Amino acid sequence: MRIAVIQFAPKIGKVQENIQKAQSLCERLRPNTVDLVCLPEMIFTGYVFPDAAAISPYLEEPRTGPTSRFCAELSARLRCYVVAGYPERLPPAEVDRAELADGRTIDRVGANAAALFGPDGAFVGEYRKTNLYDTDMTWAKPGTGFVTFHLPPPLNTVSLGICMDLNVHPPAFWESVEAGPYEVAEYCIAQRTNLLVLLNAWLDPGNDTEPGAVEDEDEEDGPDWQTINYWALRLRPLWARVAQESGSEHDEYASSDDPRDLVHSESSGGSTGGGHRKPGEELVVVICNRTGTENGVTFAGSSALFSLTRNSGRPRLLHAMRRRQEAAEIWTYPKTQGASAGGRGE
Numbered sequence: 623m624r625i626a627v628i629q630f631a632p633k634i635g636k637v638q639e640n641i642q643k644a645q646s647l648c649e650r651l652r653p654n655t656v657d658l659v660c661l662p663e664m665i666f667t668g669y670v671f672p673d674a675a676a677i678s679p680y681l682e683e684p685r686t687g688p689t690s691r692f693c694a695e696l697s698a699r700l701r702c703y704v705v706a707g708y709p710e711r712l713p714p715a716e717v718d719r720a721e722l723a724d725g726r727t728i729d730r731v732g733a734n735a736a737a738l739f740g741p742d743g744a745f746v747g748e749y750r751k752t753n754l755y756d757t758d759m760t761w762a763k764p765g766t767g768f769v770t771f772h773l774p775p776p777l778n779t780v781s782l783g784i785c786m787d788l789n790v791h792p793p794a795f796w797e798s799v800e801a802g803p804y805e806v807a808e809y810c811i812a813q814r815t816n817l818l819v820l821l822n823a824w825l826d827p828g829n830d831t832e833p834g835a836v837e838d839e840d841e842e843d844g845p846d847w848q849t850i851n852y853w854a855l856r857l858r859p860l861w862a863r864v865a866q867e868s869g870s871e872h873d874e875y876a877s878s879d880d881p882r883d884l885v886h887s888e889s890s891g892g893s894t895g896g897g898h899r900k901p902g903e904e905l906v907v908v909i910c911n912r913t914g915t916e917n918g919v920t921f922a923g924s925s926a927l928f929s930l931t932r933n934s935g936r937p938r939l940l941h942a943m944r945r946r947q948e949a950a951e952i953w954t955y956p957k958t959q960g961a962s963a964g965g966r967g968e
Contacts, residue, residue, distance in 0.1 A: 623776040623817070623906070623955060626651055626659040629925045630948035631914020634668030635680060637688055641666055644692065647950040653701050656952055657777055660910035661706035662925075663751075663785050663823040664734065666692070670917040674729040674761040681711035681732045685745050690737050698743030703773065707784060707821040710735035710750070712763065722759060730763045736784055736821055738771065747771055751784040753791045753805075768806065770813045778816040781809065785822040788856045799858065807859040811932075815905055818857075822911040824849060826922040826945065845942040846924040851884040853909055853926065854937040860905050860930040861937045885928075885939040904931045906955060913946055927953045 628647055632640040644661065651659070663669065666689050671677035682689055689708035697704040710733040721727050734751035750765030751758065770781045783806050790796045791805050802808075810818055827848050854861075906929055913923035923945040929938040941953045 623658070624656045624952060625908050625927065625955075626656045626950055626952050627908065627910050627925045627927075627943070628659065628661045628665075628950050629911060629913055629923055629943050630665075631921075631946075632665055632668050632912065632916075634670065634916050636668075637666050637680065640668075641688060641692055643948075647948070648696060651700055651950065651952070653699060656700060656702050658702060658817075658819075658908075659696060659700065659704040660819060660821065660908055661704075662910050662912040663707035663736075663821045664709055665689075665706055665912060667709055668916055669823040669912075670757055670919050672760065672917075674731045677709055677761050678731055680709060682708050684710050684735070684737065684748060687711075690739070690745070693737055693739040694743045694745070697739040697741060701741045703738060703740055703746070703777065705736055705738045705782065705819060705821065707734070707736045707823075709733075709762070710748075716763065718763070728760055730761065732762050733765065734758050734762045734784060735765075736782060738782070746773075749782045749784070751787060753786045753789060755786040758786070768809050770815065779814060780817045780819060781806075781813055781815040783818070783820050785820065785824055788820060788853065799855070802859070804856065804859050807857045810905060811859060818905060818907045820853075820907070820909045822909060824909075824911045824922045826920040829920055843946075844944055845926070846922045846945050847885075849922040849924055850926055850939065850942060854885050854928065854939070857907060857928070857930060857937065860907075860932060861934050862932075863935040864933050885937050903933070904929060906930075908953075913948065923947060925951075927955065929955065 628644060630643055630647060667680040684690065687708060689706050693704040693706050712732055718730050719727055720730050736749045738746040740746045747769065749769045752765040752767055754762055754764050768781060768783055770779060773780055788806055790803060794803050796802065826846060909926045911923055911925045912921050914921055923943060925943045926939060927941040929940055940955055943949065943951060
């Protein structure tokens with residue numbers, strides 16, 4: 623399969639400017655050269671809106687709003703599937719009021735949504751984020767569960783989630799690495815998913831560091847390994863070894879200070895663990911994240927492609943973008959002779 627991942631830093635509230643930026647990045651993509659194009663969560667509106675009043679002017683009608691029009695036009699031009707995140711305007715009958723944990727009463731006027739369009743430019747389906755982040759809770763209603771699409775080869779069974787969906791869903795809590803829960807991973811197992819797509823506006827872990835802290839230049843220029851490792855860990859049931867009665871089997875967790883120890887990168891030249899692979903066990907995961915800073919919040923970038931095989935003991939990282947990179951990259955998997963796995967546009 624050939625997946626184009628679009629990562630850039632949108633400007634909050636500058637919808638047309640952000641669309642033009644995406645169009646520029648996608649300009650190099652040619653018809654019939656990709657199977658799926660992914661754009662991140664709420665990529666054209668921006669993400670960090672403080673409340674319902676602030677985001678209301680940017681809520682979009684499903685199927686006909688700016689994000690949907692962009693996806694329809696791009697999918698028709700490239701003759702492929704296109705998926706992107708956007709803030710959906712709820713019909714009046716669905717708008718309600720809710721009380722937050724801090725006691726505030728808010729208007730739930732929208733949904734953090736994603737739209738999928740097909741090779742003929744027609745609407746295929748949509749999804750509403752189920753597990754809301756704090757920012758979402760100030761204006762959005764949660765969805766009712768994950769969604770799966772049955773598409774033609776090579777995409778096949780595709781499941782879709784948005785950012786915080788990867789985390790534990792309250793009121794549950796993460797009991798332990800072994801026990802989970804791992805809602806997205808368990809859903810994919812039940813659905814026999816071939817491709818999991820996560821559209822993110824995932825925060826840089828540097829948001830939690832002390833003000834004025836100096837970041838290592840190598841880390842700044844490269845992928846955010848802390849975030850990539852966390853994504854892989856939250857998908858653990860898709861690659862972890864099944865416990866044996868003897869207790870001798872264990873996952874290959876990182877035991878050193880190198881943040882890249884959990885994931886095995888294809889570019890590292892190490893073993894691929896192919897001996898554990900059996901037909902039907904592999905699941906490919908594309909995580910399409912945004913970058914940039916918005917209203918004092920910095921995003922992690924580092925969009926990634928994983929190959930996860932149950933009982934292999936370690937996730938395989940196939941590709942990863944840099945934290946601050948703005949580009950359209952085409953990732954081909956499995957690699958075929960003469961195929962390019964990483965065209966990019968800066």
